[in-house]
Amino acid sequence: MSSHCHSLVPCLRLIYSKHRRSLIGSWKTDHIIPENPNIPAIAKYFTTTGRYEEVNPYLIEDILAVNRSMLQPPSAQCRQIHLTAIIRHGTRYPTTQSIKKMQKVYDLVRSRASGKESWLREIQTQWTMWYTEDMDGRLVQKGVNDLKHLSVRLSKLFPSLISEQKLRGGHIKFITSSKHRCVNSTLSFKAGLTELWDIKDREFDHAVNDALMRFPRWCTRFVQEDNHNLSAVEEDDKFMQGPEMRRVQEKIANRLRVPYSNITHDMAESAFDLCAFEFAIKAVNSPWCRLFDEDDAKVMEYASDLREFWKRGHGYNIKSKSSCILFHDVFCRLNKSASENKSGQQVTEAVTVQVGHASTLLPLLTLLGFFKDNDTLTSTNYANQTERSFRTSHMLPFAANLLLVLYDCGGGDLRLQPLLNEKPVTFPGLTDQQASMPLYRDVREHYRELLQGCDFETECQLFKQPADV
Incomplete structure (x- = not known):
């Protein structure tokens, strides 16, 4: 996207006009994008620090492109009678902890590395460590744009639900985590709609609900047990000390011409983060990316996925169960919409937009059974996991989203369609002919045990105050 559109004040309408043809479905998600030298070759392995555009490459050419025919x-x-959108915040700065580690690897390269390669000289003489600790995970301008663009695309995918009339009528609700990056993402989503429809005469409220959108912090049992989650610690440590990661560290040391002992796995991860954040925030193919080839990036991705799997995914049951509160909230809203529709009333909450974190979305996806491979991710089976479905680069980029769309198909035939990152997915375990849009009653039956159980207080031993972590 050209630099003159970064302000996005009048630009959403300008872009919409310019790209109107693609907004009615001329794009396909398998559209082939030519190789771009400004995009790191390893960008598709950036896990939870990846751009949304790497998951949907057609957006690189047209950030507002949609394909309504995929809804089918x-x-x-x-x-369509109701949409729930659970969205991860947009692109952010690194956290303070990450920035401290980045400073260490930067200092090492500046003071110890040798060689005449142009990319290395660029790091040493031109690139400046511009991240500061007070940035601490705050939303960047790219993150503002992420949510503005997403809101416009969703309004084109679901025009009968995300409409000016529904917004003005109070039928679109906004809920967010209290973290600044989530609040600002929510404001950005709303701004995308008000700018698109040129609404200047009023503002629209949002609710802050940490118990719902930051539930891991309120799950006392999880907070207590997370510090003693030996499986997560052991698998992570073993892989970090294993042959794959050791080889990556040695290759980085060779490229920098420093002793192997200088490059720890923390150093490798921080250099990888520098490459990823420079691209996510500034859209530049940073010289830091030259420290990694594709094989290295796959190892770095697996290290992150392994950690997420054991801390927030299928390897750790408590974490997924901590999302019971969000699971029940979603189905309560779907039930209410179905009931209002059945009785002939207008659905009062046509759209619910809920903005949280990767740690909000991943446990819910896990609880619903998505991305569960036959083989467990471990520190020793990296070579056998090349085709794994549990890949956070695909699941959880910045602005990742789970959409649940409820349809009335007549005669009491209600159907529910899940989409992840604007692409249809299938509820695990449902094999109906209309698997991508199954009967709502079949979905409820499939999750019957969770709907009848999965009590947040029981699972989390909830106390009145959130855990201080």
């Missing part, structure tokens, strides 16, 4: 309801009479 079973009949033309199906109409």
